[in-house]
Amino acid sequence: MSDLDPHPAETHCEPVSGPGPVAELHPAREVPLGGVRGTYVERTLPQRDLPTVGAWCFLDYFGAPTVTTTDAPPDIDPHPHIGLQTVTWPFEGMIRHRDSVGSDVRIEPGQLNLMTSGRGIAHSEYTVPDAPAGRGLQLWIALPGGHRGIAPHFEQHRDLPVYTVPGLRATVLLGSLAGATSPAIVYTPLVGADIRMDPATTAVLDTDPGFEYAVLVVEGTVTVAGIELAPGPLLYLGTGRDRLALSSTTGARFALIGGEPLAEELVMWWNFVARDHTEIVAARAAWEAHDTDRFGDIEGHTPEQRIPAPPLPGLHLKPRRRRSHS
Numbered sequence: 001m002s003d004l005d006p007h008p009a010e011t012h013c014e015p016v017s018g019p020g021p022v023a024e025l026h027p028a029r030e031v032p033l034g035g036v037r038g039t040y041v042e043r044t045l046p047q048r049d050l051p052t053v054g055a056w057c058f059l060d061y062f063g064a065p066t067v068t069t070t071d072a073p074p075d076i077d078p079h080p081h082i083g084l085q086t087v088t089w090p091f092e093g094m095i096r097h098r099d100s101v102g103s104d105v106r107i108e109p110g111q112l113n114l115m116t117s118g119r120g121i122a123h124s125e126y127t128v129p130d131a132p133a134g135r136g137l138q139l140w141i142a143l144p145g146g147h148r149g150i151a152p153h154f155e156q157h158r159d160l161p162v163y164t165v166p167g168l169r170a171t172v173l174l175g176s177l178a179g180a181t182s183p184a185i186v187y188t189p190l191v192g193a194d195i196r197m198d199p200a201t202t203a204v205l206d207t208d209p210g211f212e213y214a215v216l217v218v219e220g221t222v223t224v225a226g227i228e229l230a231p232g233p234l235l236y237l238g239t240g241r242d243r244l245a246l247s248s249t250t251g252a253r254f255a256l257i258g259g260e261p262l263a264e265e266l267v268m269w270w271n272f273v274a275r276d277h278t279e280i281v282a283a284r285a286a287w288e289a290h291d292t293d294r295f296g297d298i299e300g301h302t303p304e305q306r307i308p309a310p311p312l313p314g315l316h317l318k319p320r321r322r323r324s325h326s
């Protein structure tokens with residue numbers, strides 16, 4: 001994905017300690033992707049008062065049944081990233097991913113696709129002719145300070161651990177959940193899981209009290225922390241929970257994300273995750289200058305296909321801070 005808001009704001013993320021157990025609903029907002037092509041996604045991270053959950057800093061649901069659709073294919077032309085990992089997890093359909101480290105792969109359900117931008121990468125995400133349209137999640141994970149400058153790389157994992165208890169089946173995409181650990185490379189303690197529950201079931205998941213967690217439902221409904229959650233908003237659960245009681249009458253499919261609250265300041269703008277305004281300015285300038293030392297080249301694309309960087313905001317916006325939990 002590329003953030004194609006024509007006037008993206010800078011998001012400052014302050015270091016925080018955990019708020020303890022909370023249960024807050026954060027609504028999804030519909031955001032256009034693909035510029036003139038007019039594709040929309042439902043975005044639940046970042047939120048104005050919840051910029052991150054662990055190192056998770058971006059959560060888009062693409063192809064959601066409730067989202068505005070257009071006739072145009074949701075192709076995302078070449079665009080850059082710095083300072084993050086992108087996680088693409090389709091539920092349906094197929095996506096052709098190409099990037100500047102030489103990847104040209106098809107992304108299908110059941111495959112975790114993890115692109116680590118490090119200091120800089122460019123990629124494109126296209127529909128596949130005659131394949132069904134994609135529906136799934138794309139998330140971004142902020143890289144911690146010590147790993148922001150690493151070389152870019154791409155991983156595809158087809159063999160992911162599955163944690164099961166009666167009525168519940170959790171595919172662990174990233175990090176660890178209840179003793180099941182994904183082979184995908186991450187740089188901070190976190191978890192991302194795709195969880196399915198059968199109708200008329202209850203289950204208890206062991207969780208890490210040092211992590212903060214959030215849940216996004218994509219099918220059915222599930223009751224978490226006393227809140228019956230349907231597709232749409234993100235339920236933020238805070239920290240301090242060593243277990244999560246879940247129940248579902250309808251059956252459900254949902255994403256669980258979590259991690260240690262990020263102890264670093266972030267500045268997010270467009271497709272970049274940085275630490276200060278200067279880094280954003282430099283990355284934008286390098287993309288606009290076609291700096292292939294920084295962002296490489298994607299085979300099969302012309303320079304004209306590159307998505308131009310939007311204009312920088314004319315002034316420093318006020319930092320976005322988490323709501324205080326005093």
Ligand code: MN
Pocket residue numbers: 001002079081086123271
């Ligand atoms: Mn992208």
